[in-house]
Amino acid sequence: MIIHSIVPVDFLTEQPVLPVCTLKQFKGGMVEGIKTEQGFVINRIISTDPSIYLNPKYAPGQIFTE
Incomplete structure (x- = not known):
């Protein structure tokens, strides 16, 4: 395949x-x-609970601590 670029x-x-x-x-x-x-560092959340997505503790970019 030839690439013309x-x-x-x-x-x-x-x-x-x-x-x-x-x-x-x-x-x-x-x-x-x-x-x-x-x-x-959080990239994304996987959950079935909608309230988890509204919690700023689990926002992308935050440092995750248990």
Whole structure:
């Protein structure tokens, strides 16, 4: 396959290194996030309880503590 682009081929074929996401359970659901030096940073919430989504403690970007 021929690619006609003004972008260098290395840029098109290069795969970015993504951090490993992990899941942690808590009462009411699970959070997906990334472990950093500051702690476990929340990416998303997985829950069937709508009130969990309104709790700022579980907002994306927050540090998760059990």
